[in-house]
Amino acid sequence: MRGQLLRVPGVADAHVFGAPDAVWGRRPVAFVERDPAFGALAPAAASSALADAATLDGPSRPSAAPAASRPSAALRPPRPPAASRSASAASSASADAAAPSSSHSSALAPAAPTAPAAASRAANRQLAVAVREHLGPRLSKLYRPKHLCVLDEFPRTGIGKVDRAALERRYDERIEVERVVLHRIKMPFSTPFRTPKGTLAERESVIVEVVDHAGRTGLGECVAFSTDWYLPETLDQDVRALRDILAPMVLTEAFLHPSEASAAFFSDPRAAALPMACGALEPALWDLYGKIVKRPLWQLVGGTARGGVAGGSASVPAGAVVGLGSPSETVAAVRRCAEAGYRRVKLKVAPGAAPAAVRAVRAAFPQLMITLDANQSFTERDMDDLRALDACGAAWIEEPLDPRRVPQGASGDLFSRLAKLQGALCTPVCLDESIARPRDLARALAHPELRCYAVKAAKFGGVQPTLDFLSMAEERGIDVWMGGMYDTGVSKRLHAALGTLPHVKAAGDIGSTARYFAQDITDPPYTADRGFVTLNRAGHEHGLGCDLNRAVLARVLVDRIVIER
Template sequence: MKLERVEIVHVAIPLVTPFRTSYGTMTTKDTFLLHVVTDTAEGWSEFAADPEPLYCSEFVAGAEIVLRDFLLPRAAALPVLDTAHLAPAMEKTKGHELAKAALETAVLDAELRSYGMPLATYLGAVRERVPAGVSVGIKETIGDLLDDVEGYLGQGYVRIKLKIEPGWDLEPVRAVRERFGAELPLQVDANTAYTLADAEHLRRLDEFGLLLIEEPLAENNLYAHARLQQRLATPVCLDESLHNARDTASAIAMDACRVVNVKPARVGGYLEARRVHDVAHAHGVPVWCGGMLETGIGRAPNLALAALPGCTLPGDTSASSRYFAEDITEPFVLVDGHLPVPRSPGIGVAPLPGALRRFTKERRELYGA
C-alpha cells in the first residue's frame, strides 16, 4: 500500500450518564477518529485518550501534533506501507503509544480490508462472541450505585466492575455483595488512587471474594504492587503499569500482578496487545480487554482482541448503549450477556455518515490533498 491521504475527525458524543473515577468525571466522549486512505483501501481508528492529560500523559491536541509532525512523515516515506514496516518506523519516536496505536490501527484496518480479512482472524481469535462486563463509576450515594448495578444485571451483563477511591471502597463493595450475593463476578478498579501505606485497608476487601483489584497503586511501580500482592488474597491486576509485553513479563516474574488488563491503545496498538496477551497466556495468567469509553470504532477491534484464547475473564467491552444514546457506528447490542465479534474485513465497522456529521466538531487534513 501507499499512503495517499490522512484526515483527523474531531468528535464529541454525549454520554448517557456522567462517568466518575478517581481521575474526575466525564460527560462527553471528546476525541478524534483517524481516517487513512491508501491506494488500495481506507482505514479507521479512534484515539483513546481525552482532551486533558489526566488518565495518561497523552491528550488530543498533543497526539495530533505527534501524528502530523513525526509519525505520518515516516509512514509516508515507507516504500511499502503496512504494519510490518510501520512499527519499526514509529519506534524512532519515543513514547506516545496512544498516538502510535491510532495510526497503526487505521493502517491495519486498511491493510486487512485490502486482503478481505477480519481483524479477529488476523489476531487469532477463537470465539464468535465474548462475555461482556460493565464498569460502574463512583456515585453520589450507595442507593444510586445499587440501582445502577441492578439495572446492568437486568440488561444481562455478566460481570460488574466498581470504581473505587479512598472514602468510596469498603462500603459500596459490601453493599453490592449483600444485595446481589456472593455468586456475582465482582471486581474493583482503583485507578492508582492508593499507596502502599493503605495495604491493611485494602486487605479488608479480601472478605468480599473479588475477582481482582485493578491498579491500586501508582502506575509503573511494580515493586510496590508486588509488596501489596504479598499482603492480599485478592489478585492484583495491572493496567496502566503495563506498557508492553516486556513490562508484562517483568510484572509476572515479580508477582506484581496475577491478572492482566490489556488496553490496545495504551500499549501502542493491537500487535503489541497480542504480544502482551501471549506472554500472560504462556504463564497461565488470566487476561481481559479493558475499555476507554470507546465509540464503535474503538469497540469493534477490542472485541476481536477479547476473543483471543487467553482472555478468560469478561472485559469492559460493553454495549454501545452503556455509554451513548447514539453511536457513530451501527450499535453493538448485548445478547445473553455477550457481544458478537465483528467478522467483516478489517476492524469490521465504519462510521455511519449521518451520525458522524452530527457529532463532528472539526475535520482537518494531516497529510495529502
C-alpha cells in the same frame, strides 16, 4: 537491478517485476529475501519494552511464584495450545519519500515468539535501508524500486524454485495509503461518570481514517485524553505526532502486512515516545488490510469464534463498568447490568465508602463476577479498607495504590509497592495505568507476584505490540483481559476482536457504547446484546466490521485534518 540487489550484504535472493505507476507509466518493484546472518549481526531496534522484558527469560529472570501461592488461580483454566498471534510474523523496512518500501516475514508461518519476531522485523527494516543506500548512487530515480519488500524467506514451489507468482500476488495485497484523515470529536456522556480521579462529562478523541489507492478505508481511534489526568500522553501531543510524523511515514511507504507499520513507527524515537499515537494509526491499517484480504480482524489476529456464530462473525462476552455511588445506587446500577446480560461488572472504588457498596453488591449478586477498579486512589495507610474489599470475593482489584503518595519508609518504586501489597491480599492486584509507557512493562514483569494485566492496545502502540505482549503473557501464565477507555465503537471493536484470543478468559470492558453516549459514530452501532458483542455482522464481514456514521460524526466533530501524498 537484480544483480545490484544481490551485491548488497544480507541479500540472499531477489525478484524484480514491473508495476503500473501514475507518473512514469511503469516502475520496478523489488522483493528481497534476507540472509538470516544479517539479522544475527544487525542491532535490533526494539519496537517496545518487550525486548527489554524478554531479558527476564534469561538466567537472571525471577522465578515464578509457586502455583499454590498464585492468587489468580480462579482465572486460570488449563492453557490451550499457543495460537498464531497474527497472520504472519511481519516486519518493516524504511524508505525515502519517493520510494516506499516494505518488509515481511514468511507469509505462511505463524507468528514467532516475541523476541525473535521483533528482531526479525527490525532486521528486515535495517536491510531495506542498506539496499536503498546501495542503489541510490547507482540507479536513476526511474529505475530505483517503487516499492522495496524485504522477507525473511521467499515462498517456494514444490521443486524449490522461487514462487514468483505468489510474490506478485502478495504485492497485489499491499497496504498503500494515499490519504489520512484525523476526525477530532467531542461526545457528551449521557450521564456524568464518576471515577476515583474525577467526574467525566464528555469524551474528546480522534478517529483516524486511512484511504488506500483503491479507495478502501480503515479506521483507528486515538483514546488519549485531553489532559494528563489518566496518562502522561495527551490528545494534542498525539494529533501533532499523527499529522507531522506518523501519517507522512505511512503515505511514503507501502506495507505487505500491518505489523510492518509497528516496526516503522517504533524505529523513529519521536513516534516511539508516543505509543498512543502509534496505537491510533496502526490499527487503522489492520482494519484496511482485513478489507484488502477479505478477512475479519478477529481472524487476522488469531482469534476463535467461541460462540459458534455462523459465517465470519464472532461472539465475545462483554463486561460493564459502574461508577462511584452509594450502596443503593451501586446495587441498582449493577442490577441493570445483570439484567442486560453482562457476565462481569466492574465497580469503581475509592477510600471511604467503597467497602459498604461492594459488600451490598456481593450480597445482592452472590454469583456475579465482580471486579474492582481503584484508579490509584489508595495508599498503604488505607489497609483497613483494602482488607475489607479483599473479603468481598472480587476477581481482581485494579491499580489500588497512588504512585504520588508514598508512605514514609515505603519503596519509591510503584511496582515494588504493588508486589508487597499483593502479598497481603488474596484478591489479585491488576495492573493498568501504572504501565504508562511501554518501558514500564519490563519493570512490572520483574515482579512475578503481579500476574494480572488490563490490556489496552493503545498503550502498547497498536495491535502488533499487543499481540507480542499477549504471547509473552501466555508463556508466563499471566492473566489478561481487555480494558476500555470510554471509547467509541471503533476502539471497542478492536478490543472485542482481541478478546477472541484463546488466552483472554475474562469478559473485557467492551460493553455497549450506549452505556456512555447517546449515539455511536460507527455504522452499525456498537452494541452488546444480552452481554455479548457480535463482530462482523452481515454486510460488514471484513476488518473491524464497521464504517463511520457520517451523520453522527458531523454532529460531534470539532476539527478535521487531512494529510495526503
